[in-house]
Amino acid sequence: MDKGLALRDVTITKEGAPLLSVNHDIAPGEVLTVMGPSGVGKSTLLAFITGTLAPDFMATGEVWLDGHNITHAASHQRRVGILFQDDLLFPHLSVGANLAFGLQPGGSAAQRKAKIAEALDEVGLSGFADRDPATLSGGQKARVALMRMLLSEPCGLLLDEPFSRLDAALRAQVRDMVFDRAKVRQLPVLMVTHDADDAQAAGGVIVTLGG
């Protein structure tokens, strides 16, 4: 029962006014979708889990990941991966260097290079390592962002409206790719979205906030 992402009595308030409450366990390979119109604080929940909550918010409750209480851990030690609606590739680094940023340290330069090439192969972007991320298409960027995150070997995955910037044709393709990879790696996934299609496609429990 230890594996997975658990939100225990998480309540977030803004200047004293309650914003949202969640109490939910997400098992490995499962998806929890949090739905609601913009402005109800969906992204705030993710900020709490990544440890980047803005100072005007207050939160109570605990976050457990794979049996560790990460509620008060430093952001970079939580092992929680996140994807936003924008790809947020580092514009000063090449595609390969972006992936190397994500890839855990260790291994020889050649081994690391091979791992990066392999990751690019996996999403159909072979030979893109030296490209400037700004020259990629929207779908390509989304795939690089996904692989960069996976290379950091997270234990859980957060999705913040991750597909809303993609056009309809790409959207299903990228969405399937993300959920497939998460399932293969047995990652618990928490997605916030206002899009019913995305929620359906996730195929897990749906919690609706606000309204």
Add this chain to the structure above:
Amino acid sequence: MNRRRFLPLLPILTLLAMLGPVAAGLWGTLLPAFGHLPAAGLTGPSLAPFRDLFDWAGLPRAMFLSISTGLLATSISLAIVMLVTAGWSGTKPFRALERLLSPLLSVPHAAAAFGLAFLIAPSGWISRLLSPGVTGWDRPPDLLIVQDTWGLTMTAGLIVKEVPFLLLITLAALGQADAQRSVAISQALGYGRVTGWLKTVFPRVYAQIRPPIYVVLAYSMSVVDVAVILGPNTPPSLSVQIVKWMSDPDLAMRLEAAAGALLQLGLVIGALVFWRFGEYVVARLGARWIASGARGKADGVVAVGALIAGTLCALSVLLGLVVLTIWSFAGFWGFPDAFPDAFTWRNWMRFGPGTLDALGETALIAVTVALAALILTIGCLEAEYRYGLSFSQRAVWLLYLPLLIPQTAFLPGLQTLMLSLGADVGRIPVILAHLVFVLPYVFLSLADPFRAWDTRMGTIAAALRASPNGVLWRVRLPMLLRPILTALAVGLAVSVGQYLATLLIGGGRVATLTTEAVALASGGDRRAIGVYGLMQTGAALVPFALALLIPAVVWRNRKGLRHG
């Protein structure tokens, strides 16, 4: 490591570096002003220094000069910038003027003042170009244009330098004022461009650019280098006289200087209060003007007039630099010839080695100061980001404080205080004194781009297990390379242009390009001034060119950073 404990201290350290010398300097002014200067064997308190000051026959004129140049230079440059922006923002002529004026911002005041003097003096370039054909002069007319008794040329010298400054500040403020739509709406309601802008955008823009306007006012009232070059001599403006008293070998004269410094401070505070009162009056009249529904009949004329004035400002500085260049290469150049008989390297051979020594000193000080200011600024901004601190509007005024207190009010006191404490004048105190003026500009230059950085980049990097320092060094700073280098260039330019801080705190022993150039003013050797003025301008301009060039080269294959 101990960095974690060090970072939260940086904002405090920054405030200390910025305000400490100001406070110490004011304290060091206050005591001698009331007759207390143990180093000269004098103990107070006494009102004798003020009595001496008020007995000085030149005082009324010196005070008048300080007030008139300050108010005139500030209101005229503000009017030019506002009307040009009102009439032309978003048009081709405006972009052209903007491109012309922004590099001029970094031209040091002294170089611009020399350039202006070489243009408009009776024997200046304009007179030479027009003589004898238009004017009929075959010798320079006996007119007092430069160093005129009323300080008008000095005021003009300040205006041509403050217009680029205020224009750049205004452009930054315009982005947040939703100007275009307001003007479009008012034009649809039948308002002229200028009137519509003044009635809808101006109040919002003015509220934002108010602190830098106050800085311009305080600076123009107490400037020394421009006043030495372009201002009247008998008597000079109050600030110049304070510096003269300070350099008197008789230590007792420092008491009179200190009393003068306090008077200068009082004048600036009075002028700022007066300006604030003027704001109320203008706001009242403006409200009435808005209520009257006047659509603006003279808009076209006003807009053209403002554009001409703005262009004149740009041309004065640009042609000033051209004439400095000509003089630096001039062989014999008799009046009224438009150009020298011959161009030669001789002036550069003769003064070049001296300028190189001064350049070395200038660069050493400027690089140290600018880097220190940059590190403190990044430390403050990073501490603000990491610990979720937020600076209130009041704290922003603290940044402007060292720029609002006239230099002549606290630098003499700082020198006297150091003398009393037995501290040595020289390079290191000069560096600390420069930091007072460089820090606010570096901070103001970097703060907006630093804060505008998408913090989700930080979240992503942390999720990829980069530590806070890793995020800073590997993501944030590289992405902000261009604004960081620009802030560094701003810091270098401000340090290069410092005159009074170098002169007083260096005890006359620290010779930078600026102190050397201004020292040449009384001699009137135009060839030497040309060489020093150009070197000074180059020292301030080259860093800006590099700040544009380096990111373009480093990120040549990174489209996402090209306009960042």
